[in-house]
Amino acid sequence: MTTMKAVRIHAYGGPEVLHYEDTPIPQLQPDDLLIRVRAAAVNPVDWKIREGFLQGVLNHCLPLTLGWDVSGEVAAVGPEVIRFQIGDAVYTRPNIERDGGYADYIAVKASEAALKPVKLDHDQAAAVPLAALTAWQALVDAAQLRSGQTVLIHAAAGGVGSFAVQLAKARGAKVIATASAVNVGLVMELGADQFVDYTRSRFEEVAKEVDVVFDTIGGETQTRSWSVLKPGGMLVSVVSPPPEATAAAYGVRSAFVFVQPSSSQLDAITQLIDEGRIKPILHTIMPLYEARQAQVISQGGHVRGKIVLHVAS
């Protein structure tokens, strides 16, 4: 067998440029795994790349298979791969500059993969890597969030935010979370200490003197977030680089995080999941061939947790 099904783009544009079609099975490099994809999650970066917003930032060639959040089984290994064997159940947020995982197969570096949590099936596991790694790299690496600190997490019901709330609680922090009223139950169940319905209240009225703001919205939300930080606090954004001059004017620190693959951090996340301390939230599961509709829902901006494309049982 040399071909497979994949959802690819041949040009940048709206959802109509996504095509479910036949394409060659990826070739392996010596340190690659070939993964038989069972499920692939949908992330906002997928439609942002589809629209062409990241041209010039990422080195892509068209046609391109989208989707960089995968759970599946190892189908083949390159000669330099030591850690994994054929048949291992793995999950990964691979290099975003290669073809993605809206496909029957994906080739990824072994250093980008980890064994899947045993507690999760493949649909659930696919929902984890990109969002959980983003929350980890923002809160643990960049902000170094500690027990007893207070963090304001924007969009706490979204893919990244729902992991951020749980990770912050696992580190012993106090969490103030923003979302709309429909998500209050979810966000409090994930461990938030305080909830702000951003459609009715200004978060500045509730969050004061916080140690860390996690900005997953950008724009006006980022601009208004500076004032809630205590001196020396930190604003971490995953949407737009916070201006250094503004951070200096408020006497705080800032960082922009663009998530990177990491099998060691995925291992730590696997452990937290198998200990029952964090879990993915699934908005919906759709078949791979409905990737267009899945991206339309994602682009709407009100996904609760993650959308997952089921690829194969």
Ligand SMILES: NC(=O)c1ccc[n+]([C@@H]2O[C@H](COP(=O)([O-])OP(=O)(O)OC[C@H]3O[C@@H](n4cnc5c(N)ncnc54)[C@H](OP(=O)(O)O)[C@@H]3O)[C@@H](O)[C@H]2O)c1
């Ligand atoms: N730099 C990186 O490496 C990186 C990595 C991952 C994600 N990102 C970016 O981070 C952003 C969030 O990603 P995601 O996957 O979490 O997105 P998502 O799952 O699509 O986020 C949807 C959530 O946003 C909430 N929301 C929308 N507007 C809001 C507002 N004004 N205030 C508070 N909550 C609001 C919605 O809650 P309601 O339905 O209750 O309104 C919904 O639950 C995206 O722009 C994404 O591209 C960047």
